[in-house]
Amino acid sequence: MTSVKINEALCKGCGLCANACPKNVLSLSKHNMNAKGYFVAEVVNPQHCIGCTFCAIMCPDCAITVSE
Ligand code: SF4
Numbered sequence: 493m494t495s496v497k498i499n500e501a502l503c504k505g506c507g508l509c510a511n512a513c514p515k516n517v518l519s520l521s522k523h524n525m526n527a528k529g530y531f532v533a534e535v536v537n538p539q540h541c542i543g544c545t546f547c548a549i550m551c552p553d554c555a556i557t558v559s560e
C-alpha cells in the first residue's frame with residue numbers, strides 16, 4: 493500500500509503539496525505547529541493516495557516521502 497509521510501520538522505507550511513495533490517490527501521493543519529512556528533501539512537486522506545509523487549516533487553524543502 494502506498495504511504496506518504498511528512499517530515500514535520502522540515503515543513504514550512506507553504507501548502508504547495510496540498511495544492512498539487514489530485515486526490516486531496518494532504519491539508520495544512522490549523523492546530524499542529526512545528527518548532528519553527530509553521531502550521532504543518534498533514535495526511536488527512538491516506539487511503540486516497542495513488543502514489544503519483546506530485547506532492548514530493550513540489551515540496552521545496554524535501555519534507556515528503558512517498559513509498560510503496
Ligand atoms: S503521492 Fe500523489 S496522491 Fe499521494 S499524497 Fe502525494 S500528490 Fe497526493
Ligand code: SF4
Pocket residue numbers: 498502503504505506507508509510532533550551552553554555556
Ligand atoms: S510543500 Fe513541503 S514545506 Fe510546503 S506545506 Fe507541503 S510538506 Fe510543508
